[in-house]
Amino acid sequence: MPSYTAPVKDMQFILHDVLKLSQSDVPGFDELDADFTGAILEEAGKIAGEVLAPLNAVGDREGCRLENGVVYTPTGFKAAFDKMREGGWTGLDCDPEYGGQGMPHVLATATGEFFTGANMAFTMYQGLTHGAYSAIHAHGTDAQKAKWLPRMVTCEWTGTMNLTEPQCGTDLGMMRTKAEPQENGTYRITGQKIFISAGEHDMSENIIHLVLAKIPGGPEGIKGVSLFIVPKFLVDDEGQIGARNGVSVGNIEEKMGIHGNATCVMNYDGAEGYLLGEEHKGMCAMFTMMNEARLGVGMQGLAVAEAAYQNALDYAKDRLQGRAITGAENKDGPADPIIVHPDIRRSLMDQKSFAEGGRAFALWGAEMIDRSHRAGDAEAEGMISLLTPVLKGFLTDEGFDMAVLAQQVYGGHGYIEEHGMSQFARDARIAMIYEGANGVQALDLVGRKLAANGGKPAMAFFEMVKTFCKENAGDAEFDTAFLEPLKTASKHLQEAAMYFMQNGMKNPNHALAGSYDFMHLFGHVCLGLMWSKMALAAKAKLAEGAPDAAFYETKIATGRYYMARRLPATSMHLARISSGADTVMALDAANF
Numbered sequence: 001m002p003s004y005t006a007p008v009k010d011m012q013f014i015l016h017d018v019l020k021l022s023q024s025d026v027p028g029f030d031e032l033d034a035d036f037t038g039a040i041l042e043e044a045g046k047i048a049g050e051v052l053a054p055l056n057a058v059g060d061r062e063g064c065r066l067e068n069g070v071v072y073t074p075t076g077f078k079a080a081f082d083k084m085r086e087g088g089w090t091g092l093d094c095d096p097e098y099g100g101q102g103m104p105h106v107l108a109t110a111t112g113e114f115f116t117g118a119n120m121a122f123t124m125y126q127g128l129t130h131g132a133y134s135a136i137h138a139h140g141t142d143a144q145k146a147k148w149l150p151r152m153v154t155c156e157w158t159g160t161m162n163l164t165e166p167q168c169g170t171d172l173g174m175m176r177t178k179a180e181p182q183e184n185g186t187y188r189i190t191g192q193k194i195f196i197s198a199g200e201h202d203m204s205e206n207i208i209h210l211v212l213a214k215i216p217g218g219p220e221g222i223k224g225v226s227l228f229i230v231p232k233f234l235v236d237d238e239g240q241i242g243a244r245n246g247v248s249v250g251n252i253e254e255k256m257g258i259h260g261n262a263t264c265v266m267n268y269d270g271a272e273g274y275l276l277g278e279e280h281k282g283m284c285a286m287f288t289m290m291n292e293a294r295l296g297v298g299m300q301g302l303a304v305a306e307a308a309y310q311n312a313l314d315y316a317k318d319r320l321q322g323r324a325i326t327g328a329e330n331k332d333g334p335a336d337p338i339i340v341h342p343d344i345r346r347s348l349m350d351q352k353s354f355a356e357g358g359r360a361f362a363l364w365g366a367e368m369i370d371r372s373h374r375a376g377d378a379e380a381e382g383m384i385s386l387l388t389p390v391l392k393g394f395l396t397d398e399g400f401d402m403a404v405l406a407q408q409v410y411g412g413h414g415y416i417e418e419h420g421m422s423q424f425a426r427d428a429r430i431a432m433i434y435e436g437a438n439g440v441q442a443l444d445l446v447g448r449k450l451a452a453n454g455g456k457p458a459m460a461f462f463e464m465v466k467t468f469c470k471e472n473a474g475d476a477e478f479d480t481a482f483l484e485p486l487k488t489a490s491k492h493l494q495e496a497a498m499y500f501m502q503n504g505m506k507n508p509n510h511a512l513a514g515s516y517d518f519m520h521l522f523g524h525v526c527l528g529l530m531w532s533k534m535a536l537a538a539k540a541k542l543a544e545g546a547p548d549a550a551f552y553e554t555k556i557a558t559g560r561y562y563m564a565r566r567l568p569a570t571s572m573h574l575a576r577i578s579s580g581a582d583t584v585m586a587l588d589a590a591n592f
């Protein structure tokens, strides 16, 4: 079965040598010195490797069971969830006022990668709770926060997000679930939600559902949607759990992956609910936590890719097939390990350069979320808003591709279940779909984010890359390997944006037909920037004679690979974008 080792050293390198967290002016970051984060990451890594990873295949094999309205999670999940609670891992970046530890989001993102890489389906129970916590924290009244948050921080009560219905997923304006106001100020929620992750399970004493619903008589479409807190069990003013509310699980879905997470049909039959935020402003309430939630899903892509890569690497060193084209390397053995073959190397380098580059990108995103929340930095807020669809769409698409590459390293042994490699591909697949399907992320990027605020965040991004290249030029080797390719890629991104500006007004199809390519073009530029920064940091460490030179040399070599072999994808994306919508839209629907 696959194993998982948390990439603590790499995480430390990004946090301290690249992002230089403890030198930052963001409130709370001064506490994050290397000793402190090192201790936390080591501990999180231990739980990930020793407790969660061994349950990953168990969850996949057993799945969840629905019996008489109760959902049973796979063997061992409940005990592991207790361990997470006892260790305080569920409230790491939650508000101390409600029992959290008040750590920056960037640290929770780092530990979150470990937990997710070890066991994505398991970690989702906690992830969904954190999403619901954030929504209540941002929009709840003081009384609501005091009532619900403390036990969500500890995950004694878990949370869910209920948006999707059979007839509406992306287009939530078609929602039918109703919320009827009652004289006592509560609402009666009636309707059916589908595909609700962690909707019902046996690991917590209560489940706090956040449900989008329409108040009768409100505005049509998406403007008439409000958000409600709907607990599985009612809770009195003293915090005591009381009667069962009118919400029940109708079914659990059979699905491709994340079998350990219960994906539920939830039926609301006049359930008691409490308005969260303002009437008809449900989508705004959801959007405030969108950056965080989407970054979390982007992280799933890269976390699973890292786990799959680690196992593919071990296998490539172990599996003997064929001889190195340049002469046998394992002369005493019957064949060489497959890692000698250039095509296996290409695959491993693709995986490694994505996982490490993606990690830096995701942590930079989390740092911007902290910067905007803790320091009220509007520029960081604009930038993370722009980059959120890129983080979500690019990291999950690539994460899945890399999990498939890792599976391919195993040949037929990757396709059968014995080695557990198909689980990585199957689990990674959902991240491309939920939390806004990736096609819709691309639409959001090109249709909204690019032009948001007069295009200021996009201009700031281009300017940032330009300044970085200018300030760090001068070393011929670094310029050629990193800065020149980065400049070219960034130029492609600007040309693509310009194409949309010049042609999108005339015919919006020209913009939207290129949106998916634009999201990937943008993702590559971001990883190109991350690799340039990492190479620069590694160069500095080598220059100061830091121990473990091999780590820094490997960093630079991996970065050179990304810049030479992956980044040129930007010209293909630009060529596709510049060809416009004509060939895309040429056929009548009837002629397909």
Ligand SMILES: Cc1cc2nc3c(=O)[nH]c(=O)nc-3n(C[C@H](O)[C@H](O)[C@H](O)COP(=O)(O)OP(=O)(O)OC[C@H]3O[C@@H](n4cnc5c(N)ncnc54)[C@H](O)[C@@H]3O)c2cc1C
Binding pocket: 161, 162, 163, 164, 168, 169, 170, 171, 194, 195, 196, 197, 198, 255, 263, 430, 433, 434, 435, 436, 437, 438, 439, 440, 443
């Ligand atoms: C395992 C699992 C867990 C989930 N967990 C949750 C959960 O916890 N809570 C929850 O509320 N939901 C959840 N979902 C639902 C998920 O978020 C939706 O499936 C997703 O948002 C897409 O909606 P849909 O399936 O209705 O697809 P549709 O909206 O019907 O979209 C179908 C396709 O059309 C594309 N598309 C749609 N509109 C446009 C457009 N305007 N332009 C271009 N392309 C478009 C989409 O990209 C997609 O490829 C989960 C789903 C699964 C499978």
